[in-house]
Amino acid sequence: MKLYGYWRSSASYRVRIALNLKQIPYETIPVHLLKAGGEQKTEAYQQLNPARLVPTLVTDDGEHLNQSLAIIEYLDAIAPEPRLIPEDPLTAARVRTLALDMSADLQPITNLRILQYLTGELNQPDETKLRWIQHWVAQAFQAFEQRLGQTAGRYCVGDQVTLADICLVPQVYNAQRFGIDLAPYPRIQQIVAALNVLPAFVDAKPEAQIDANS
Amino acid sequence: MKLYGYWRSSASYRVRIALNLKQIPYETIPVHLLKAGGEQKTEAYQQLNPARLVPTLVTDDGEHLNQSLAIIEYLDAIAPEPRLIPEDPLTAARVRTLALDMSADLQPITNLRILQYLTGELNQPDETKLRWIQHWVAQAFQAFEQRLGQTAGRYCVGDQVTLADICLVPQVYNAQRFGIDLAPYPRIQQIVAALNVLPAFVDAKPEAQIDANS
Numbered sequence: 001m002k003l004y005g006y007w008r009s010s011a012s013y014r015v016r017i018a019l020n021l022k023q024i025p026y027e028t029i030p031v032h033l034l035k036a037g038g039e040q041k042t043e044a045y046q047q048l049n050p051a052r053l054v055p056t057l058v059t060d061d062g063e064h065l066n067q068s069l070a071i072i073e074y075l076d077a078i079a080p081e082p083r084l085i086p087e088d089p090l091t092a093a094r095v096r097t098l099a100l101d102m103s104a105d106l107q108p109i110t111n112l113r114i115l116q117y118l119t120g121e122l123n124q125p126d127e128t129k130l131r132w133i134q135h136w137v138a139q140a141f142q143a144f145e146q147r148l149g150q151t152a153g154r155y156c157v158g159d160q161v162t163l164a165d166i167c168l169v170p171q172v173y174n175a176q177r178f179g180i181d182l183a184p185y186p187r188i189q190q191i192v193a194a195l196n197v198l199p200a201f202v203d204a205k206p207e208a209q210i211d212a213n214s
Numbered sequence: 215m216k217l218y219g220y221w222r223s224s225a226s227y228r229v230r231i232a233l234n235l236k237q238i239p240y241e242t243i244p245v246h247l248l249k250a251g252g253e254q255k256t257e258a259y260q261q262l263n264p265a266r267l268v269p270t271l272v273t274d275d276g277e278h279l280n281q282s283l284a285i286i287e288y289l290d291a292i293a294p295e296p297r298l299i300p301e302d303p304l305t306a307a308r309v310r311t312l313a314l315d316m317s318a319d320l321q322p323i324t325n326l327r328i329l330q331y332l333t334g335e336l337n338q339p340d341e342t343k344l345r346w347i348q349h350w351v352a353q354a355f356q357a358f359e360q361r362l363g364q365t366a367g368r369y370c371v372g373d374q375v376t377l378a379d380i381c382l383v384p385q386v387y388n389a390q391r392f393g394i395d396l397a398p399y400p401r402i403q404q405i406v407a408a409l410n411v412l413p414a415f416v417d418a419k420p421e422a423q424i425d426a427n428s
Contacts, residue, residue: 049357050356051315052357063304065307067315067318069310070306070311070313073307074306077306090277090288092284096283096284097284099284100283100284103318104281104321105267105322108322109323109328117349121349122336122338122342132331139266143263143264144264146264147264
């Protein structure tokens with residue numbers, strides 16, 4: 001398989017973790033989100049993803065898949081070991097809720113294109129951008145921390161790594177980049193510490209990618 | 215089952231469509247998102263959803279489920295007829311990609327709390343708010359329209375109603391509220407016209423809810 005992504009993209013990071021957990025080998029094809037106005041906006045990349053976002057996974061059959069959660073659900077169906085979305089419908093709902101808290105309600109409102117719009121089109125200073133990030137991260141992490149009180153074991157939902165963990169780690173990585181204090185979120189901190197020593201998570205880190213710091 | 219929601223909330227609208235398609239009877243419990251600063255922010259509602267967002271589905275077993283896509287996946291598992299996420303992994307990926315285009319990449323960045331932050335904390339005029347909505351709707355609808363070229367039949371993916379259709383209809387409803395011209399999106403227009411005559415979609419419309427215009 002081939003993964004078009006960017007080292008610091010949260011959505012690419014999620015798919016890397018999932019591929020690693022399932023031990024599916026893949027080739028990385030970097031798409032630089034900043035260089036020359038953003039390689040994701042080129043005509044060539046739009047053929048792979050009309051939404052001009054990363055990642056895109058190209059399967060062995062040459063199919064192009066977009067949207068990290070759709071990709072991970074696909075991987076979970078074709079390579080079910082280890083299972084990232086539990087079979088029990090209620091437990092699966094708990095996992096998907098946590099995953100969407102991070103991937104639908106936090107990441108899209110604090111990602112690159114939104115921040116660029118705030119400082120570009122809306123002409124806001126960097127300080128406003130930082131307050132924006134802090135505000136939405138705090139809202140999302142507070143809710144997530146509270147949910148963990150009902151669901152967590154060693155990881156977000158019980159003692160198995162799930163899609164919820166895969167979605168949490170990149171958002172914590174981002175929060176730390178922006179200097180957000182994680183002290184109010186002890187459960188998140190503990191779970192992320194346990195996840196970040198697992199080889200699949202270590203190998204998926206932005207700094208471990210071939211395009212890191214490019 | 216009980217559905218805590220708001221007549222104009224896109225995420226509530228999605229769950230209503232899914233419940234109707236599966237002919238699962240439910241009781242509506244309105245949560246007014248504007249009155250008295252927003253009923254979703256009360257202590258009582260936070261017990262149901264720490265993220266202070268609608269909807270919440272309370273199952274027959276008294277479980278509280280949040281996040282519309284997690285809820286619909288749950289309903290699809292416990293009541294598989296009609297199937298909203300196809301069994302074939304690749305077709306399921308196409309469906310989830312379209313669903314996430316609307317529910318993760320468009321709705322969260324144009325929803326009430328974001329618009330309130332823009333006009334409140336950032337003190338932006340209504341005109342900027344409208345430009346914000348138009349900008350992100352256009353990006354999302356352009357990509358969606360292009361994807362439909364590969365996937366559409368009578369509906370978004372082939373000739374069966376899927377999760378993709380459930381996520382599209384509320385976003386088109388919203389776009390029309392804000393006066394967005396749909397002429398550049400003929401496939402979207404045609405599919406939504408076909409969906410909006412189905413009883414499950416008619417009964418789920420905001421104006422048909424007990425809290426409509428409240």
